[in-house]
Amino acid sequence: MDAKALKIEAARAALGYVESGMRLGIGTGSTAEEFVRLLAEKVAAGMQIIGVPTSERTAALCRELSVPLSTLDETPELDLTIDGADEIDPDLTLVKGGGGALLREKIVAVASTRMVVIADQTKLVDTLGRFPLPIEVNPFGLKATEIAIAKAADKLGLSGPLVLRKAAGETFVTDGGHFIIDASFGRIPDTRALSDALHAIPGVVEHGLFLGLATVAVIAGSDGVRTVHPAR
Numbered sequence: 001m002d003a004k005a006l007k008i009e010a011a012r013a014a015l016g017y018v019e020s021g022m023r024l025g026i027g028t029g030s031t032a033e034e035f036v037r038l039l040a041e042k043v044a045a046g047m048q049i050i051g052v053p054t055s056e057r058t059a060a061l062c063r064e065l066s067v068p069l070s071t072l073d074e075t076p077e078l079d080l081t082i083d084g085a086d087e088i089d090p091d092l093t094l095v096k097g098g099g100g101a102l103l104r105e106k107i108v109a110v111a112s113t114r115m116v117v118i119a120d121q122t123k124l125v126d127t128l129g130r131f132p133l134p135i136e137v138n139p140f141g142l143k144a145t146e147i148a149i150a151k152a153a154d155k156l157g158l159s160g161p162l163v164l165r166k167a168a169g170e171t172f173v174t175d176g177g178h179f180i181i182d183a184s185f186g187r188i189p190d191t192r193a194l195s196d197a198l199h200a201i202p203g204v205v206e207h208g209l210f211l212g213l214a215t216v217a218v219i220a221g222s223d224g225v226r227t228v229h230p231a232r
């Protein structure tokens, strides 16, 4: 089965968590988009949900497919969020933000009673850090923030290139008007310590470590779909 087919299988299995009447956070990325396509079929068949998208990209796809939308201001409490991830460890701590939507994704996940992560098996890792950690930063004082991130990481024994994300040759700008620094620290043994250290830097808006937010991961592999619950 190719990567796209696995994403579809994970997305299809996640539909089992969705009930009519739910207020649903809808994630961003290629796996989340497969979920939106399948959700749209359910909506067309009569399922009643209201979706809160985690990015303008997801909102546009939902509108195209007639998935009913609300905003988090109108619907500040959600029953369930379905979203993808770049990496998933055994505790279901995640790295997210490969698609640049980590801030809204985290706000929406925190507003949700449950978060179901959908992914193919390549996203499972023993220790996070193979995928560069996206860090969303305020454009003001970019260089100073970059230095502060490097110093904070160094105190935790972490180091590696900090790369300002570009798209089509231009600096990538998030839906919130911020930049993203992709930090290649390598393995991150203490995700809580790094999370706290990054949150202490004023220029850091948010980072892509999602701690204690995912309730279950729905993982598709060549041998089928399985669910993974937090190890701790």
Ligand SMILES: O=C(CO)[C@H](O)[C@H](O)COP(=O)(O)O
Residues within 6 Å of the ligand: 027, 028, 029, 030, 031, 032, 083, 084, 085, 086, 095, 096, 097, 098, 099, 100, 101, 102, 105
């Ligand atoms: O965090 C994200 C977007 O900000 C995505 O969920 C993550 O990048 C996974 O994307 P994909 O399903 O395309 O692999």
